[in-house]
Amino acid sequence: MSFPNADVHQFAAIGRLLAGIVHEINTPIGSIFSNNEVIARSLDMLDGLLAENTPESMEKARRVVGSCQSLAAVDRIACERIRSVIRGLKTISRVDSGEPRKVDLNEHLRDTLKLTQAEFRRRVAVETDFGELPEVECYPQMLNQVFLNLLVNAGQAIDGEGLITVRTRAEDDGVHITISDTGRGMTAEQQGKAFEAGYTTKAVGEGTGMGLAISREIIEEKHGGSIAFESAPGVGTTFHIRIPVRQTRSVGQ
Amino acid sequence: MTENGQNGYKPTVMIVDDEDMVITSVKAFLQLETDYEIRGFTDPEEAAAFAKDNVVDVAVSDYLMPKMNGIQLLSKVKETQPEASRVLLTGHADKQSAIQAINEVALFQYLEKPWDNAQLLLVVQSGAERAKLFRDLREKVEALDNANSSLKNVQKRLIQAFL
Numbered sequence A: 001m002s003f004p005n006a007d008v009h010q011f012a013a014i015g016r017l018l019a020g021i022v023h024e025i026n027t028p029i030g031s032i033f034s035n036n037e038v039i040a041r042s043l044d045m046l047d048g049l050l051a052e053n054t055p056e057s058m059e060k061a062r063r064v065v066g067s068c069q070s071l072a073a074v075d076r077i078a079c080e081r082i083r084s085v086i087r088g089l090k091t092i093s094r095v096d097s098g099e100p101r102k103v104d105l106n107e108h109l110r111d112t113l114k115l116t117q118a119e120f121r122r123r124v125a126v127e128t129d130f131g132e133l134p135e136v137e138c139y140p141q142m143l144n145q146v147f148l149n150l151l152v153n154a155g156q157a158i159d160g161e162g163l164i165t166v167r168t169r170a171e172d173d174g175v176h177i178t179i180s181d182t183g184r185g186m187t188a189e190q191q192g193k194a195f196e197a198g199y200t201t202k203a204v205g206e207g208t209g210m211g212l213a214i215s216r217e218i219i220e221e222k223h224g225g226s227i228a229f230e231s232a233p234g235v236g237t238t239f240h241i242r243i244p245v246r247q248t249r250s251v252g253q
Numbered sequence B: 001m002t003e004n005g006q007n008g009y010k011p012t013v014m015i016v017d018d019e020d021m022v023i024t025s026v027k028a029f030l031q032l033e034t035d036y037e038i039r040g041f042t043d044p045e046e047a048a049a050f051a052k053d054n055v056v057d058v059a060v061s062d063y064l065m066p067k068m069n070g071i072q073l074l075s076k077v078k079e080t081q082p083e084a085s086r087v088l089l090t091g092h093a094d095k096q097s098a099i100q101a102i103n104e105v106a107l108f109q110y111l112e113k114p115w116d117n118a119q120l121l122l123v124v125q126s127g128a129e130r131a132k133l134f135r136d137l138r139e140k141v142e143a144l145d146n147a148n149s150s151l152k153n154v155q156k157r158l159i160q161a162f163l
Helices: A006-010 A013-052 A055-093 A105-120 A140-157 A188-193 A211-222 B020-033 B044-053 B070-080 B092-102 B117-162
Strands: A101-103 A124-130 A136-138 A162-171 A174-181 A226-232 A236-244 B012-016 B037-041 B058-061 B085-090 B109-112
Touching: A013 A055, A013 B020, A013 B117, A055 A105, A055 B020, A101 A105, A105 A124, A105 A140, A105 A162, A105 A174, A136 A140, A136 A236, A140 A162, A140 A174, A140 A211, A140 A236, A188 A226, A211 A226, B012 B020, B012 B044, B012 B070, B020 B037, B020 B117, B037 B044, B044 B058, B044 B070, B058 B070, B058 B117, B070 B085, B070 B092, B085 B092, B085 B117, B092 B109, B109 B117
Parallel strands: A124 A162, B012 B037, B012 B058, B058 B085, B085 B109
Antiparallel strands: A101 A136, A162 A174, A174 A236, A226 A236
16 A cells, blocks of 8 residues: 555554554455355256256245345445445545645545554544534645544543544635544653654554654644644543635645 | 255355455355355454354454454353364464464464365364264263153152152
């Protein structure tokens, strides 16, 4: 897997996320493989049963057809599952063109959440509370990276089971996005260093300490917005992102 | 098609996965290849309840499931069905935690998703055979115990008669 957007390479969490995605795709692929084999064998069997052409063989043939029909239905669900994961990956890997675009950020949050679901599905519940948003002029793929980074962080902050809440609201001349988790939270010292490039509390391979530094650069430098958080040890962390609806100044890359 | 045992015994295989599609696929495959009784469960608690009241020869379970993980379920099955062969069928992402947990309950086999049907069939068939052998063995041991205790009784009565 290669991500054309250089910034994404900085997010080590992507590795873990990919492991989750592999798992998410493995189950439907296992099903499709198995079903394909069973359907091929069933067709051979049907061939014989039709040739036999007795009331008993016809009765059995009907049962075989019924079982193939239910397998075909499963295959469809399995393919849809794979397609939705791939769609999420496409959203993340697309490169922004030089000019900002007007987009519905709720839609982008939804796509990004699809990706993290592979990892969170059975451990972390995700609640969304999306308000009506105006179209926001922005570099959507960069923002997706920020969302992904914050969501993966939130998931990693939760030991065992927990909840992540994503909320969006229109306000004044911009939008306000909050991503909260019921995770470990940060100590005062960690809070002071959270945005520092290279600072991490994660094990080697889990994080590079670049995620929040890059997220801040994307939100503040590229979009003229703001990113802040509140956190309490043992309670959780909430990130607030504010992005103006229009890019008034020239936002160079 | 697999032959039943000489006395027409029909082994029962339990498939537990919170994903419906896995159950449908595995069930369809095993029904085609064997004449075993195949029971599918998306809820591990229901599966545990089934194993409490019914003879189970092979229990195949996913690892990550809500309510109860596969190891917890299989150790429950071990209590109620000590002869059943227990198999974990799991995705790569759970591997580390699964292997750690496997050491806690003696497993018959560990299979990875996406699974290979031929391998799955082999595991289920040999698992069913193994369960049957264990059950036969236990019955023989019980029969031996009974014979032994009735022998002792006879001996006791004989001794009493002659003394």
